[in-house]
Amino acid sequence: MKKGRQIPRIAWPLFALGLILFFNLVFTDSFFAITIKDGHLFGSLIDILRRSAPTLIMAVAMTYVIATGGIDISVGSVLAISGSIASLVVWGGNTQYLTSAGSQYYAPMLSIILIPLVASILLGAFNGVMVSFIGLQPFIATLILMTAGRGLAQLLTGGKVLNFRHAGFEFVGRGYLFGLPFPFLLALGVIVLGTVITRLTPMGLYIQAVGGNRSASNFSGVNTRLVLLFVYIFSGFAAGLSGLVMTSDITGADAGFMGLYMELDAILAVVIGGTPMEGGKYNVGGTVVGVLIIQTLTTTILTKGIPTEYTLLVKAIVVVVVLIIQSNKMREVMGKRQGKMIAKGGAAV
Amino acid sequence: MSRKRLFQISRRDMPLVATFIVFLLLYAFGGFSYRNFMTPRVFFNLLTDNAVLGITAVGMTFVIISGGIDLSVGAVISTTAMIVAVLTQAGMNNVFVIAIALLFGTTLGFLMGGMIQYFKTPPFIVTLAGMFFARGLGYVLSLGSVPITHPFYTNASSIGIKIGNGKLSMPAMALLAMILIGWFISRRTRFGRNVFAVGGNEQSAILMGLPVTQTKIAVYTFSGFCSAVAGFIYTFYTLSGYGLAAMGLEMEAIASAVIGGTLMTGGYGTILGTLLGTLIQGLIKSIIAFNGQFSVFWIKLFTGGMLLGFILLQKIFVYGTKSRRRKR
Numbered sequence: 114m115k116k117g118r119q120i121p122r123i124a125w126p127l128f129a130l131g132l133i134l135f136f137n138l139v140f141t142d143s144f145f146a147i148t149i150k151d152g153h154l155f156g157s158l159i160d161i162l163r164r165s166a167p168t169l170i171m172a173v174a175m176t177y178v179i180a181t182g183g184i185d186i187s188v189g190s191v192l193a194i195s196g197s198i199a200s201l202v203v204w205g206g207n208t209q210y211l212t213s214a215g216s217q218y219y220a221p222m223l224s225i226i227l228i229p230l231v232a233s234i235l236l237g238a239f240n241g242v243m244v245s246f247i248g249l250q251p252f253i254a255t256l257i258l259m260t261a262g263r264g265l266a267q268l269l270t271g272g273k274v275l276n277f278r279h280a281g282f283e284f285v286g287r288g289y290l291f292g293l294p295f296p297f298l299l300a301l302g303v304i305v306l307g308t309v310i311t312r313l314t315p316m317g318l319y320i321q322a323v324g325g326n327r328s329a330s331n332f333s334g335v336n337t338r339l340v341l342l343f344v345y346i347f348s349g350f351a352a353g354l355s356g357l358v359m360t361s362d363i364t365g366a367d368a369g370f371m372g373l374y375m376e377l378d379a380i381l382a383v384v385i386g387g388t389p390m391e392g393g394k395y396n397v398g399g400t401v402v403g404v405l406i407i408q409t410l411t412t413t414i415l416t417k418g419i420p421t422e423y424t425l426l427v428k429a430i431v432v433v434v435v436l437i438i439q440s441n442k443m444r445e446v447m448g449k450r451q452g453k454m455i456a457k458g459g460a461a462v
Numbered sequence: 463m464s465r466k467r468l469f470q471i472s473r474r475d476m477p478l479v480a481t482f483i484v485f486l487l488l489y490a491f492g493g494f495s496y497r498n499f500m501t502p503r504v505f506f507n508l509l510t511d512n513a514v515l516g517i518t519a520v521g522m523t524f525v526i527i528s529g530g531i532d533l534s535v536g537a538v539i540s541t542t543a544m545i546v547a548v549l550t551q552a553g554m555n556n557v558f559v560i561a562i563a564l565l566f567g568t569t570l571g572f573l574m575g576g577m578i579q580y581f582k583t584p585p586f587i588v589t590l591a592g593m594f595f596a597r598g599l600g601y602v603l604s605l606g607s608v609p610i611t612h613p614f615y616t617n618a619s620s621i622g623i624k625i626g627n628g629k630l631s632m633p634a635m636a637l638l639a640m641i642l643i644g645w646f647i648s649r650r651t652r653f654g655r656n657v658f659a660v661g662g663n664e665q666s667a668i669l670m671g672l673p674v675t676q677t678k679i680a681v682y683t684f685s686g687f688c689s690a691v692a693g694f695i696y697t698f699y700t701l702s703g704y705g706l707a708a709m710g711l712e713m714e715a716i717a718s719a720v721i722g723g724t725l726m727t728g729g730y731g732t733i734l735g736t737l738l739g740t741l742i743q744g745l746i747k748s749i750i751a752f753n754g755q756f757s758v759f760w761i762k763l764f765t766g767g768m769l770l771g772f773i774l775l776q777k778i779f780v781y782g783t784k785s786r787r788r789k790r
Contacts, residue, residue: 184586250726252531253773256713261766267759373709377533377590390584422605425598432591433577440581 125439126386126402129431133409141416153289157412165408166296167192167355169401170303172379172386174351176400177307177344179383182324182392183244183251185345188352188379190262191236192372195229195356197266200275200366202228203282222281230353236262237349238342245341259376266368276365286362296358303351304397310347320344324392382407385435406431477723477776481738484772488745496752502628504748512744513633514539514692514699516737518711519718520644521688523736526719527648528681529661529728530585534574534592535689536711538567540704541600542693547608547703556614564690570596571686575679589682593712600705607704610697618698633695640691644733647684657681661728717765718743721772742768 137144137157147156171188178185202225236258243254288295311317319340322330331337355375360366384390385406386399410431414424437443493500509516518535525532542563549559574592578585610616622629648654656677659667667674696708720726721742722735746764750756 247774247777249773249777252726253720253769256716256720257766257770257773259766260713260717260769261763264759264762264764264766268757268763272757272759377593381587381590384584384587390586422601423598425594426602427598429591429595429598432587432594436577436583436587436591437581440583442581 123387123396123399123402126399126406126435129385129435129438130402130406130409133406133413137409137413137416141413144416149292153294154292157416159294161405161408161412162297163294164412165404166294166300167359168375168378168382168407169297169300169404170351170355170358171348171375172382172400172404173300173304173307173397174344174348175376175379176383176386176388176395176397177311177320178251178348179380179388179390180320180324180392180395181341181344182327183341183344184380184390185240185255185348186252186376186380187236187240187255187258187262188348188355189372189374189376190259190266191233191349191352192356192359192375193266193366193368194236194262194269195233195353196360196366196371197269197275197368198229198232199225199282199357199360200277201269203277203279204275220279225279225282226285226357229357230350233349233353233356234346235349237346237352240349241342241345244345245338263369266371270366270368272369274365274367278364282361283364284361286358286360296362299354299358303354304401307347307397316340316343320395321393324394326393378407379404381432385432385439387439406435477772478732478735478738480775481722481735481742481772484768485738485742485745488742488749492745492749492752495749499748499752502626504628506625506628506630506634508741508744508748509634509637510631511747512740513637514696514708515711515714515718515743516637516740517640517692517695518689519715519722519736519740520640520733521685522712522715523644523719523722523724523731523733524648524657524681525585525685526716526724526726527661527728527731528657528678529664530578530678530681531589531716531726532571532574532592532682532685533586533589533712534570534596535685535692535715536708537593537596537600538570538686538689539693539696539711540707540709541596541603542567542690543696543700543707544600544603544608544703544705546694546697547610548603550610550612550615551608556612560694563694564687567686567690567693568683569686571689572679572683574686575682578682579675579678585682597705600703603705604703605705607702609702611701615697615701633698636691636695640688641733641737644736648733653677653680658729661730663729714743714765717769721769723772723776 141157144157147154147158149155171192175185175188202220204220240251240255240258243249243257244251247254284295285299286296290298311320319330319335319337322333322335323337323340327337352372356372359371382403383400384403386401386403387396388394388399407428410428411424414427415421419427489500498504518539522532522535545563545566546559549562550556570592574585574588577583578588618632622631622634624630648657656667656672656674659670659672660674660677664674667677693708697703700707718739719731719736720739722732722737722739724731724735743765746768747761750758750761750764
């Protein structure tokens, strides 16, 4: 803090989150109360962690995609495909008796988890190949999968909502481990996985290089195609995992509406968190805060008893405010004041 | 290329030609496969059924040519329809209702453009916030469906010019009018040329002294206006306002522009191509409806496949000419 007086990028999103939490501290009773119920932690804050998990998993992977200067708008559809496949596997691929209350067929856990994930990774690889080897613009490449993928998910389920009961699989979205919601632990796992890959290998550096200047990094020996392939595969994997969590949580897959517009929430969280859409820089911590802002806001609106129809309006206003606070215009204004302060102190930047 | 050509098509127009050929092929396929497909009725219904998408796509094309994107269009359509429904049911004069409805979309577009330009925030996120705002407003007005019973709207569906066994309906006329206006603006006005210049290279446009700020704000304003017009036309079909209407239409509008040859990086695109892109998506829907065996879910798969095919085709053309330097 002594040198340069630079405000870290994560400060603003943290400030916004703090503001919403402070609002709850003052106006919502027992918002911060955490009790132990049925052997696990229980309370509004825990609920926020649990509900934010699917978006969080997606948004963390999206951060890396955006850092390469790309975008992945297909994640909502990939989520729906993953969830649909998972439900189909639970049903043993047999949707003939869909009207009955529950499945008597117990599919092995491993196949319920692995088959959708492999499918999602393949879909991510499709995006990656389109962007890196064929050279399509990320938006269009993933728009193709977004459109076709939604249709594919609906074809898989025949347009029906596939409900199921499966004690083992339901743990993924509803279970608690060490007193914490299992989906949140999964999200933490994805964060750790991403961090390990980007920090312990040069991948993080490569991602930033590709986002900064793709041809320059290509000329300096970075295998840009593999880097791009990796981020889209990771994004596909995360979307698939997110689909598993969601399907397991609602014990069913609604291919038409599952994950609809979730890609936008994930991208929003990334940008609110301070990762610029032009790429070249990323801030996973910021993304986590961004997701928490969106979820805390939604939970606050629900607990305050504000009619749900106002949720989107409030969300729109908060997004605009956060964008304005973060914008370069505001930074310029702040920068000028900082400059004056530095000039007074006689310190060089 | 010194020879002055009459029939020679410039390389730049190749994507448009390719789109047109695919449109003809699809139409011919429909005509050979199903009786009554090549009748005026089916053709004019194609225009009528895709009027909302087409009108929206005109505004979207301008935004994409300028190098931006507008995700709010679907929400603006549904909220415009909702405003029309609520105000009409409240007994307000039709002229005022239409004015307020059009003003809503246009103002929202203007505000979004201003925010994008003034705060230098990404269009993707700003128009996403615009989408939240418009949808939210629609929900606040009414969570359910609001019917419109005013005779002006119930009679409007019967207005039209009979051609053969088909009818050039009012939505179809509105579509053609907006396409004409869009074409005129893009090709015959200074503003149109500025949009191409800004999308091609914003820095150069600034250095050339073009009014970049005004152009970019105007582009989003125009897109908002187009969506509002589309939303107004939408009320003629459904005779109601519904907050969940036109979900995902923004992506269809983007697909229309892209299939029509508009480059997402900005700087190139045609309104005629966008019309063809819209009609191609409509043809896919018609053919699947005529077939009757495929489920509606195939529409999305086919549209996605079509999108992929077009992009690859364009890629080959662009690669073939080598005249365009690659972005990124």
